Amino acid sequence: MKPMKKLHALYILGLCSILSVSCEKKFLDKAPGVDVTENTMFSSQTELEMYVASLYRHGIHHGFPTEDRSLTNAATYDISAGATDEVEYAVGWMTSQRWNNASITASDIVNLEDYRFFLRWTAIRMANIIMERLDEVPNLTAVYRDQVYGEARFIRALNYFEMVKRYGGVPIADKRFQLTDDLAIGRNTLEECINFIVSDATDAAAKLPPSYPSNMRGRATKGAALMLKARTLLYAASPLFNAAQPYLNFGDKNNLICYGNFDKERWKLAADAAKAVIDQAPSAGTRLITDRGVTANYKYQWTTNDNPEIILAAKIYGLRNNWEIPWATMKPNTLTHSGWGGAMVTMNFIRKYEKKDGTPQTWPEAGGNNLFEKYDELDPRFKQTVAYHNSYWNREDPQFNCMNSALGHWMHKLIPEELHNGAAQIPNWQIFRLAEAYLNYAEALNEYYDVPPSDAYEAVNVIRRRSGMPDLPDNLSKDAFRARVRNERAVELAFEDHRFWDIRRWMIAEENGVMRGDFWGLKLAAIPNSTEIRFTPFIFEQRTFLRKMYLHPFILSEVNKGHIAQNPGW
């Protein structure tokens, strides 16, 4: 019996020891892994650089079509030009059609235009985190530290500007929110937001370097910060915001969407800021492209990545094939390797091209038998911007047939000629380029003075001359100059995501022919025994613009949380 009992004791002991070993407290503890925490991130310059890279990815916008599932589920397949008088998309499901027939709703604004709404807040948070913790990273040089600080501040300002131009005043987040904070901060006034952006951009300009080595192209420079400031002040001085009464009465919340007074000095600030960009450019090696010939400067500028006119480009995309976004949704569907639909240039826009002598082109309503003659008379920038009948698209379509396309013209700018099947290209969206500063400067000077000063003429003429266009006539009235500079802006900055915002800040979107009323295309027909083409203008659609569309609606799901006041009319 005795040995048996011992045996029993052994069993029990054995079992207990197994259990006690396994009961070891650490069994459920998380083993060391590869997970990165916030402390890891701010432990070295290498990790910090990866966070900064991510900040750019989240914080730099572009105007191309986008479907970027690694960042957001929202997608936009057209460009903002489709919702202006520049372009009509060839397929019906593009969201720009809903801007054109004014069937915008607050519930899907994120898919209709502002797919970056949520990303922007993430970028702002990232910038705030960097500013909060940057000093904890060991062994940074003062220059590098300043640069990163400036980059964070610039990107925060850029994202605020991108919101203010859409929504007016938005909540200012100048520090990282904790989920335990009181989050019901509400919208700041328009003025506070503009001041916040200007202060960020000013400080960023002081800290950022004028340029980088080529392997850091795409990062914010001093010039970019100055340009952001200039554009912000231009928008702030424009009629939409620089007004005693907003576009729709918002009661006691009027100051969320306008200044609440008109102040001419705001145009002076805008002019000075634009001048600062022009003045600073040489020190950064930034200059207008003028050395490719007057019929090629313009095209070279939009075709060539990293050319010296660019102040800041969005380096979001790598090589993209012609069947991939962004190219695919911009390409005409009548090409050999066709796109999803393509953007057709309206006659409303073609009419903006002057003749080479600086006078308006005539497009008789009855049509004509001299299409090519008309084309040849136009501002050289026309042929560098628009795909027209028999124009060179790329080597697959050296004589692009536009006879059977609905409006007679396609958008060519933004889609490089080198792109064809098997030859992928890197899309770089130009956020800021120097030409804009000249046009901003001219516009602001004209608005500030009673008659346009000579600097204003010169600024516009610089842009015209390099594309072979004559100087503006002297002694224009303020109104006449305004019309010319606005037309110049439309032509020079075509499809670059300016027009959509310009017609809002100028409050002309509601005017007939801008975003309301008849929209024109050109019907083309062969003429027997002639190389010429018959053209007939025709109305392809009526567009509608509602005043509430001067500012976007906030997405409904956010408004419904009760912290954000919805813009009027929505």
Place this chain on the structure above:
Amino acid sequence: MKSNIYHRFTGRAGKRFIAAALACATGWNASAQAVRTDSSGTTEIAYGVQPAWMVTGAVSTVQGAGLKKTFNTNLGNTLYGRLPGLTVQAGSSENGVNTPGMVIRGVGTFGAADTKILVLVDGFESTFAQLVPDEIATITILKDAAATALYGSRGANGVMLVTTKKGVQGPLKVGFGVQFGFNKPVGLPKNLRAYDYATLYNEALQNDGKAPMYSNTALEAYRSGNDPYFHPDVNWYDQILRKAAPQSNYNLTFNGGNETVRYFVALNALTSQGLLIKAGDQEEESSNAKFQRYNFRSNIDINITKKLTAAIRLGGTVEDKANPAGNTTASLFGLAASIPSNAFPVYLPDGSFGGNALYANPLGNVLQTGSYTSNGRTLQGSLKLTQQLDFITEGLSISGALALNTWFTSYSNKTKQYERFSISRNGAGDTVITRFGQKTSLAGDESRSDQWRNYALQGFLNYDRSFGVHNVSAMLMYNQDSYNITGGNLPYKHVNGGARVTYAYDERYIGEVNMSYMGSENFPKGKRFGYFPAVSAGWIASNENFLEDNRVISFLKLRASYGLTGNDLIGGPRFMFDQLFPFGASPYFGTGNNSTGGLSEGTPANPDVTWEKETKMNIGLEATFIDRLTFQLDVFKNKRKHILAQPFFTVPQYVGVDLPFLNVGKVDNKGLEAVIGYRNAPDAGVQWFVEGNAAYAKNKIVYNAEAVQEDTYLYLTGQPVGQPFGLEAIGFFRDQADIDASPRQIFTTVQAGDIKYKDQNGDNIIDQNDAFPIGKTYLPTLNYGLHAGVQYKGFDLDVFFQGVSGNSVSLGNQFFAFQNNGNAPEMAKGRWTQATASSATYPRLSSENNLNNYRYSSFWQRNGGYLKLRSLELGYSLPQRTIAKVKLNSARVFLNGNNLFSIDDIEGDLDPETLTIGYPALRTFSVGFRIEL
């Protein structure tokens, strides 16, 4: 110990009870799920076994023999309708990838959380689909809190206990069975033949304002079929599928033992060929589609000493699968379904493959694109030692168990490409042949593998003793397990301590407490462990004096349980208590095509993250009347909380970070299961039984922190989990005037004959805000089964019907005519035209992708309910006097059919369970025999 109880139980009320319990349970070889007991009158419960009368939880059991009525390579597919409360939903029918979805009592959670049930084979977590019915003793599902509380934070979704056979003391019994049959595809999509295709395509072009593509001559050529190269008409299913694919199974079992050692050994070989045509076994460029699995099992129980026993369970499989072209054949079926019938001929006149720029040749893909083989193996091994501790006190024992379960699959992918050619005539009438694709040599890739392995350790202290009319049993247990899977960088772990105390008085009153204390690695330190108690009680009324002599009520038992269970498969990021900065996208700085890699803030940490908690209440009734009619009813009500949800309701997006996952969601789930069975007198000449079961479960989202919605119908709250939302189709647009007078449909420009949708919110715009709760969930609310059998003079017949109701399915891409340059379904013939406007059943045709008509809406939704004849078996057992001459104990031959017909609401003979393109559903016919000596 068990026999002790059994013996005791055969005492007073025993006779009647046993009669009741066995009335349906044993049948002849048939199974009957009505009664939860196996033939020895015991029931598998959490970490143990109880006499059936003592069970106070809600459990259902099916015996292995019943699963043999379904001849399938996946054990999961044998469970349809066999266990009331278990919903089985078809996956692919393809061999090797055909594990169906399973939930117990519906679902009680939403979002990323898993509804997966915990499957234990012989007490340890493991896969079970690879097992064969011949090695299964019972499969039991545990449904209520009393039954699942011991599984702590893993029990809330229900638990399945798979118990393999073990040796029975006695002389060696050898069993040998052979089954041979074949599978046929059912429910293949029917597409338009070439002439109809071309005619309708012309019409579609006309609708889009374009010129027709096919001339009258061409149409005539399609109609007559006399120009097969330039005007082909190909049914690709005919080209790539066999009429029937053979499947066979061979099974050999050994069972026996003495007082010291008892054994059950099984060997099984199963082969099933896929539906694809034979490409040849020795072909370099392809392979036959085939599936083979060898199972072995060796379960041994040893009495090492009088007081020390060992139970060894060892099972394994080796599984080889091969397919031409890919690991699964889904894409091949997708291709075959998409190609217009007139696109190109199978072969050109010179014998090369046809093809075009858009589509490869499905037959060419089968024969010329290499092969994908996989080799998998599983091993399940466990050892359990039990020492009686009578020297301390009678009825006390201690056990320890160790288990290792593992599966591993390696893949070998051989690929090549091939040339195919389009053939056409140009304007001058010359034949133009264009090549697509390029011939390449075979390339191999063996880098892929998948694995899962798990080890577990368990210890038990058991006490079981009777004092007169008092029966006391108690158990103290400990479990820890850890498993690794491919891609999971850290193992998943659980630690669990638990106890069960059962007290029964006079076989009339039973009270039980189950409790566990459990933690897993996915929760923050200090908040890892949860306590999961359950109480239950039972009353066997028929053992009361006032019913003892009642001739009608043979057996009557009432039981109730209430308790707390958990689900730790909460979804969301792992280790959510840590704030992480995962790698993410970054820009392409510089002038080239290089991006650096970025880090960005992950979902905000939730330092208090916890498991889902569910209170389960169950009330049950079991009754037998006149020893013939059995009835069982269970009613349950589950309330789950702490489901992860993101606070879309309140937290503004301008915080700039993803919304955190908080344990705030709530779901209620309630329902019932009923089983009724009748068996005629055991001494009747013709023996028969009939039995029906039904299980109903309906859930409702109580809280999910969802965003404020403009229209109340948009809320998920209040709807069942998985409620589909879509536009409500209200007919076709009659004409332009109708369109002008109707709300604007934003998806694309509409024309007459397009689907018109209801403006639910009256804003005069039809957009996603008009998505209304349409139809029912994909998961049925009602599952039912009907089982009957007759036996007469050696002949036996067994039929089993199974059905579901209360679910919706939706017709998908392959029903959308001409979309993405694809084919058109037969049903497109009912399209809208001016002439057929009043009778049209299909929207007007469009050659372009139509974003208005082919979007998710009630138009494409169908009732998903069905009633299927799952199995029918006719058998004949040779008379004893005949087989005794050849020294056989038994011999039976049988004919068997599975999935023989379906009654449902879907057009054509499509299968409501497999509406998406892919491997079709199967109908199986087989013959077999089994002998025992």
